[in-house]
Amino acid sequence: MARLITSSLLVLLLATFVLSLTIGSTSVQVLPGLCGFLGGQDTLDAIVIGEIRLPRTLIALAVGAALGLSGAALQGLLRNPLAEPSLTGASQGAALGAASVFYFGLxxxxxxxxxxxxxxxxxxxxxxxxxxxxxxxxxxxxIMAGLAISTVSGAALATVLNFAPNPYAMQELVFWLLGSVSERGLEHLWLLLPALLIGSGLILSQRRLLSGLSLGDEVARSMGLNYRYGSIMLVLGASMLVGSSVAVAGSIGFVGLLVPHILRPLVKHRPDRLLIPATLAGAILVCAADMVVRLLPPGRELKLGVLTSLLGAPLFIWLVWKERKRWI
Amino acid sequence: MDLITIRQLSVSRRIADINLNLVPGEMLGVIGANGAGKSTLLQCLGGVLPYRGEILLNDRLLRQMPGREQARQIGFLPQSSQSAWALTVEDVITLGRLPWGDNDQEAVRQAAADTQVSDWMQRQVDQLSGGQQARVWLARVLAGKPTVLLADEPVASLDLYHQQYILTLLRRYARNNRGVILSIHDLSLAARYCDRLCLLHQGRVLAAGTPAEVLTQDHLRTAFHIDAHIDLESQPPIIVPK
Incomplete structure (x- = not known):
């Protein structure tokens, strides 16, 4: 079953990737454009695909994958379906770091x-x-330490906003925080990729621990699993993923919370089998949401993070409702 | 040769200077009042708690064995278990194979049959009753086929039929050149099913030996502050507070 889910999601991911390259305000030939870009030509097709749509698509996929995987890993580690990537404080820290750039011009x-x-x-x-x-x-x-660091970073961020040097800087900062993958170049992807690879590696190396932890940390330790080391690796990996994705694309809410939650019944609730599907589904979701952003009428752009929250929140309410009916 | 040898085992403020052994084929019952150190002792053996002193498994220091090999040899069933996720019974039992890194279907099937949970393999474990769940947690440990099985109050939430069934099962498991150490509150059941008993009192061994050597008026008065009616001759043995 898990294999079927993974392969279906892979096919869907590929379709999303191709579709994302075709969507935009200018109509261009995708394949010739891609070949042209790879071949170093500077035709219109090659420039639109290579410099605008390809980076945007790849960053959307990478950010979504990072959020999906870190959400699944943290929910598994903390054994809490409400755990989400921002819980470690890394996303607020990333937001504060980026905000400082707008404020201090670092x-x-x-x-x-x-x-x-x-x-x-x-x-x-x-x-x-x-x-x-x-x-x-x-x-x-x-959870407590993450909340404490999040609160401190949040307060510092609010201070930066409060003393923004001019309305323009503040607007830029707020828009950036709302989350978006537009106007990003391949250099952003190079920034994201190492953190993505190392973070994913750390998380995937702890699959056995996530399995064992289903029955509590006492059982996990009795099965010869190194709980302390493994859980630090998981927190480290998740924070790298979420930190780098917030650093590149601002905060994109609900993906890390919802994606693992929706997929869980499909993998028979096994936390280790959830990781890869959550990665793929996160990538698909963020990329699809970005396509919706691009398809909306031109004018003031709806930010990607706003859209995922607008769509995610009702879905979350529905999930809570469904869970409630199970127990009442 | 001993299967398990415990020398001078201590955990600060919980247990002190415990010396004990387990021979192949034996079922050892750990008894004592609440807080006497029964769970702590089992947790040390199960690799869950750090300790001072020595534990040897087949004459090898447990501390020097890699965690995974230790887990293959010693299976631990904690006092209370809970699954964080709505796993199926089959997946929970298969988790018992984690130290081996395989999904040995035969071992899983056998463990489920032994604990009489085969009919619910595809049901979610959190939808079962407490007693049914207790058998699933035990099946998880059995699936790992450990040489030494540690069970912390394995019959506490079971009905009378299943108490007897599980204790008979554990005794049969031990007979196969393996060993079982369990903590248990019901002294009559302890006397009936265990080959030897270890009575803990305030973190120390008050008495260890056959049920007749351990279950005496003096010992029970010291450990539990009760006067008990003790009849080890009857079938089954009876130990009840007066």
Whole structure:
């Protein structure tokens, strides 16, 4: 069953990728454009595909994958279906880092990639503080320490907003925080990719721990699993994923919470089997949401993070309702 | 040769200077009042709690064995189990194969049959009653085919029929050149099914030996502060507070 889900999602992912390349305000030939870009030509097709749509699509997929996977990993580790990536404090830290760029004008030499780099640094600092504060990876300590660091970062972020140098900087900052994958270049992808690969590697190496943890940490330890080391690896991996994705694309809500939740019954609730499907479905969802953003009438762009929240919140209410009916 | 040898086992403020052994084929019952250290002792053996002192498994120091090999040899059933997710009974039992890294279907099927849970393999474990769940958790440990099976109050939530059934099953499991250590509150059942008993009192061994050696008026008065009616000659043995 899990294999069937994974292969169906792979096919869907490929379809989303191709569809995303065809959607946009200019009508271009996708395949010739792609070939032209790879061949180094500078035809209109090659420029539109290679410099605008390909980076946007790949970043949407990567960000979605990161959010889906980190959500599934954290829910498995904390054994809580309501756990979500921002719980570690990494996403607020990333937001604060990126906001500092708009405020203080940090890293001017990096150009458009500056918020991304500062965001990564912010996520890393928040993560280190959280792990230091939590002391161990006990689930309630991670939640409390993550909440504490999130609150501190949130307060600092509010201060930055409060003292924004001018309305334009504030607007830029707020729009950035709302989450978007537009106007990103391949340099953003290079920023995202290493964190994505290392973070995913760390999480996937702990699949056995996630399985064992289904029955509690006592059982997991009695089965020879290193709970302390493994849970630190999971928190580290999830924070890298969410930190880098927030650093590049701002905050995109509900994906990390909802995707694992929706897929869970399809993999018979097994936390280890949820990881890959959640990665693929997260990628598909964010990319599809971005396509919707692009299809909306031109004018003031609806931000991707706003759209995922608008769609995610009712879905979440429905899930709570369904869960409630099971127990009443 | 001992299957398990425990020397000077201590966990600060919980248990102290425990010396105990388990021989192949034996079912050892750990008894004592609440807070006497029964669960702590089993948790040390199960690799869940750090401890001072020595535990040897087949004359090898447990501490020096890799976690996974230790888990293949020693199966641990905690006092209370819960599944965080709505896993199927089959998936829960298959988790018992985790230390082996396989999905040995035959072992899973056998464990389910032994605990009489085969009929619910595709049901979600959180939808079963407490007693049914207790048998599924035990099946999970059995599926790992450990040489030593540790069970912390395995019959606490079971009805009378299943109490007897599970204890007979555990004794049969031990007979196969393996060993079982279980903690148990029901002294009559302990006397009936265990080969030897270990009575813990305030973290120390008050008495260890055959049921007749351990279940004496003096010991029960010290450990439980009760006067008991003890009749080990009757079939089955009876130990009830007066």
């Amino acid at each position: 890293f001017p030499q990096l150009g458009a990639a500056a918020p991304g780099v500062a965001g990564l640094i912010g996520a890393a600092v928040a993560l280190m503080l959280m792990l230091m504060l939590a002391g161990s990876a006990r689930s309630h300590m991670v």
